[in-house]
Amino acid sequence: MNYTPPQLRTVNVIRYVTPLREGGSLPAIAEADDEFLYVLKFRGAGQGVKALIAELIGGEIARLLGFKVPELVFANLDVAFGRSEADEEIQDLLKFSVGLNLALHYLSGAITFDPAVTVVDARLASQIVWLDCLLTNVDRTARNTNMLMWHKELWLIDHGAALYFHHSWNNWQEQAVRPFAQVKEHVLLPRATRLDEVDAEFKAILTPDKIRAIVGLIPDEWITPDNFEETPDEVRKVYSEFLIARIAASEIFVTAAKQALYAGI
Incomplete structure (x- = not known):
């Protein structure tokens, strides 16, 4: 029997909350249009989409094996999203990440x-x-x-x-x-x-x-x-x-x- 994995939802990022500077690729906590918070991984960061691919494959294999993994979603970033960002480093990251990114459901209080x-x-x-x-x-x-x-x-x-x-x-x-x-x-x-x-x-x-x-x-x-x-x-x-x-x-x-x-x- 063929296996059909869960289809990832796609959300639209509506608010950049705060950067997570302990991460080398500068992920961020962001709010999406489903009113949930996510840890957003950017396609414009360090290792680019290959890090997102590893995150996607690794996370879904772990989930299949029964591990607890935050929900993964595709996160769409609009071209106008970063224009009001004052931090130039973050503004560049947002500019180069327009389109489809990857995000993990934020586990508040973890x-x-x-x-x-x-x-x-x-x-x-x-x-x-x-x-x-x-x-x-x-x-x-x-x-x-x-x-x-x-x-x-x-x-x-x-x-x-x-x-x-x-x-x-x-x-x-x-x-x-x-x-x-x-x-x-x-x-x-x-x-x-x-x-x-x-x-x-x-x-x-x-x-x-x-x-x-x-x-x-x-x-x-x-x-x-x-x-x-x-x-x-x-x-x-x-x-x-x-x-x-x-x-x-x-x-x-x-x-x-x-x-x-x-x-x-």
Whole structure:
């Protein structure tokens, strides 16, 4: 049976509330025309649409695997939106981000996950480590956990640094079967003692049809000659085939993660 992922809603940004300057790409809290607040990720920031693509794919794969992830929406930014912004840096960011961006539902009152305060059980830790090895997510370290506690539950955020193969993907087939060396820095690795169990479970969920359906959410608008040499269909095929190959060869990154785990004990 083919998998059909939830279709992302599209909202229109109506108010820029405040920048989140702790983020390297200068995301912002913004209000949309549905009266909700969102953490808005801009296509005109640092890594451009590739960070949005990683956020989209990573977030929706995490959701499919059962993790708690804020709702992702496409966020449309009007050409006139930034004209009244006094900060020149933000004004330029808004100008270069006209069109379709990506946003996460703002979890008001959430606090940053602190491993010294909250103990994550071995199963959940193994699940998150496995996900980040699949996505090659370099940004879940003790310095920057990219996890939140909200209503006493753990939420995953910010996958924009994942899938780093796409910044130079001429050898994507080779990169798909590499271990994830940065796993040794993962904040939850010391508790990830059930990786083999999680590997079998998650591989059964992430079928090729489901991967292709999630990758199919990438808008054509993000796949331009400025960002990719290939057509939208060709770009989506590379993302799909990279992930499908990586899932099929998951024992490579699972073995490397276990070696890093036991080397640190």
